[in-house]
Amino acid sequence: MEIISSVQMRQIEDACLKQGISTETLMENAGRAVAVFARHLLEEQNGCRVLILAGAGNNGGDGLVAGRYLRSWGEKVSIFVPFIDTPKGTTVQGCLEASGDIFAGLAELEEHLADADLVIDALLGTGVNRPLEGIYKEALQMTANVRNTRPEMQVLAVDLPSGLNADTGQADDACLKADFTLSLGIAKQGLFTHRGLELSGAVSVADIGIPPELTTDIQAVLIEKDWAKSVLPVRSPHANKGSFGRVMIVAGSDRYIGAAILAGSAAMRVGAGLVTLALPKSLTGAVASRIPEATYLPLPEVSSGTADNSAARLVLSELGKYDVLLIGPGLGQTGYSARLVTEVLSNLPVGLKVIIDADALNILSAIPDWWLEYKFDAVLTPHLGEMARLAKATTEAVQSDRFGLCQKFACKWGKTLILKGAGTIVTSPQGETLCNPAANPVLASAGTGDVLAGIIGGLLGQGVSLFEAAGLGVYLHSLAAEALRSEIGDAGVLASDLLLKLPVVIKGLKQD
Ligand SMILES: NC(=O)C1=CN([C@@H]2O[C@H](COP(=O)(O)OP(=O)(O)OC[C@H]3O[C@@H](n4cnc5c(N)ncnc54)[C@H](O)[C@@H]3O)[C@@H](O)[C@H]2O)[C@@H](O)CC1
Ligand SMILES: Nc1ncnc2c1ncn2[C@@H]1O[C@H](COP(=O)(O)OP(=O)(O)O)[C@@H](O)[C@H]1O
Numbered sequence: 001m002e003i004i005s006s007v008q009m010r011q012i013e014d015a016c017l018k019q020g021i022s023t024e025t026l027m028e029n030a031g032r033a034v035a036v037f038a039r040h041l042l043e044e045q046n047g048c049r050v051l052i053l054a055g056a057g058n059n060g061g062d063g064l065v066a067g068r069y070l071r072s073w074g075e076k077v078s079i080f081v082p083f084i085d086t087p088k089g090t091t092v093q094g095c096l097e098a099s100g101d102i103f104a105g106l107a108e109l110e111e112h113l114a115d116a117d118l119v120i121d122a123l124l125g126t127g128v129n130r131p132l133e134g135i136y137k138e139a140l141q142m143t144a145n146v147r148n149t150r151p152e153m154q155v156l157a158v159d160l161p162s163g164l165n166a167d168t169g170q171a172d173d174a175c176l177k178a179d180f181t182l183s184l185g186i187a188k189q190g191l192f193t194h195r196g197l198e199l200s201g202a203v204s205v206a207d208i209g210i211p212p213e214l215t216t217d218i219q220a221v222l223i224e225k226d227w228a229k230s231v232l233p234v235r236s237p238h239a240n241k242g243s244f245g246r247v248m249i250v251a252g253s254d255r256y257i258g259a260a261i262l263a264g265s266a267a268m269r270v271g272a273g274l275v276t277l278a279l280p281k282s283l284t285g286a287v288a289s290r291i292p293e294a295t296y297l298p299l300p301e302v303s304s305g306t307a308d309n310s311a312a313r314l315v316l317s318e319l320g321k322y323d324v325l326l327i328g329p330g331l332g333q334t335g336y337s338a339r340l341v342t343e344v345l346s347n348l349p350v351g352l353k354v355i356i357d358a359d360a361l362n363i364l365s366a367i368p369d370w371w372l373e374y375k376f377d378a379v380l381t382p383h384l385g386e387m388a389r390l391a392k393a394t395t396e397a398v399q400s401d402r403f404g405l406c407q408k409f410a411c412k413w414g415k416t417l418i419l420k421g422a423g424t425i426v427t428s429p430q431g432e433t434l435c436n437p438a439a440n441p442v443l444a445s446a447g448t449g450d451v452l453a454g455i456i457g458g459l460l461g462q463g464v465s466l467f468e469a470a471g472l473g474v475y476l477h478s479l480a481a482e483a484l485r486s487e488i489g490d491a492g493v494l495a496s497d498l499l500l501k502l503p504v505v506i507k508g509l510k511q512d
């Protein structure tokens with residue numbers, strides 16, 4: 001599914017106008033599609049009473065057109081139009097005349113909410129530009145309150161839930177949670193990240209007659225099963241361990257021994273041929289007892305669990321034999337680890353695929369204009385805090401514009417950037433964007449990031465490109481988490497539980 005920002009949507013609307021497709025035509029198509037969807041929902045629940053909340057903009061116009069169709073098909077339609085005196089175009093005026101029970105007051109709204117089977121939320125769409133207040137806020141809050149007492153009353157959002165920002169997924173406190181969202185023409189990106197994931201319900205897209213040639217420039221898509229299947233590495237029965245890649249993981253320090261175990265195991269569980277863990281000498285025994293299948297590069301130490309300043313040279317002397325380097329999980333941020341990271345990254349063999357994760361990201365963020373020093377493309381995997389440090393922004397600023405910042409900095413830094421968290425976003429240096437529309441508390445626990453980095457390393461080893469390995473890795477990670485949520489529940493799952501699920505979800509994906 002392609003996804004789009006509100007600015008891009010307006011550009012497409014302008015291009016439609018130039019081709020002679022008017023806004024009124026698009027609105028007519030949109031309203032009809034909403035009506036068809038609503039009628040289907042009513043049939044499923046044996047209902048007939050539709051209550052439409054119609055705002056003063058074009059989103060409200062879509063709602064009014066839907067009302068006209070539904071009424072002509074015999075449904076019982078009532079419409080809350082708080083700004084009934086606002087001048088309207090001819091389509092909307094015609095709808096108002098044809099739509100029957102129209103009212104503007106909150107008292108009547110309360111009466112209609114008492115027996116509505118379906119509420120169509122068409123108060124605000126992509127045009128929301130300020131906090132909700134006054135009658136919009138009260139109407140949405142009243143609807144939400146009634147829904148708490150009448151859960152059988154369903155809510156269908158037109159284009160997006162009113163009060164949700166179409167670009168950022170930020171939501172007004174009064175934003176009405178939908179059971180279904182029918183996004184118009186092309187799905188709005190804000191439905192799939194941040195609060196959009198919890199507020200939009202099941203999202204579908206209505207064809208409103210936008211000519212396909214006007215959508216060819218869209219660079220952002222949701223990660224879905226078919227895409228994931230198409231980029232899964234193929235495994236030949238005649239393969240040997242060299243066929244599936246050699247992955248070097250530079251990870252772990254005295255306080256973070258587990259990171260190396262999780263990342264190394266994850267790389268192997270997605271099918272890497274050979275994984276080598278480069279970690280401080282004194283940790284090797286403990287880690288090797290947990291992953292006997294890996295090989296080891298024990299690094300000389302300055303003290304127990306801290307690699308010394310000659311460690312980078314040793315790593316570099318071996319790296320020529322590898323396809324992939326993952327550097328960062330659990331390294332800590334001492335001067336020694338900073339030297340290890342910077343020296344390795346400054347002297348990489350040509351053609352090596354690189355993932356920079358966790359502490360290595362924090363080490364980079366302390367270097368002014370680090371991306372000019374390290375010009376090669378690499379997968380970067382920041383969570384919110386790491387992204388804020390790298391981008392010199394607050395975590396609030398990053399969270400309030402996840403798509404915008406991920407796209408801006410992937411291009412500026414020339415890196416394949418994964419902005420982690422609910423609704424993870426992946427952007428290539430060229431701006432191509434993937435979004436994984438998943439929120440799952442199972443992943444909100446320590447160590448799951450190490451697993452993700454290892455998964456991506458394992459996929460890169462098998463020949464997947466940086467951008468596709470980043471997207472596929474995020475998807476497999478969340479599929480494994482989803483499987484654990486249904487089996488075990490949403491609390492108490494450990495990052496290491498993800499590991500055995502990985503081959504299972506890969507198998508499932510191949511068989512689907
Ligand atoms: N772009 C397109 O190609 C199409 C857009 N359509 C619909 O048009 C919508 C966008 O239309 P508009 O640009 O008119 O936007 P909206 O329908 O979201 O409404 C914008 C209006 O609401 C006001 N407003 C913004 N925030 C407010 C708030 N918090 N409280 C009260 N009023 C507020 C604005 O000042 C403006 O007058 C889309 O979401 C979609 O539903 C469809 O009609 C079909 C085609
Ligand atoms: N609520 C959530 N929904 C979906 N994914 C999440 C959620 N919380 C965390 N994640 C994912 O879990 C992983 C956590 O990574 P990170 O914060 O680096 O953890 P750690 O450093 O402990 O390994 C990331 O892949 C992130 O996208």
Ligand SMILES: [K+]
Nearest residue numbers: 121124160162
């Ligand atoms: K809406």
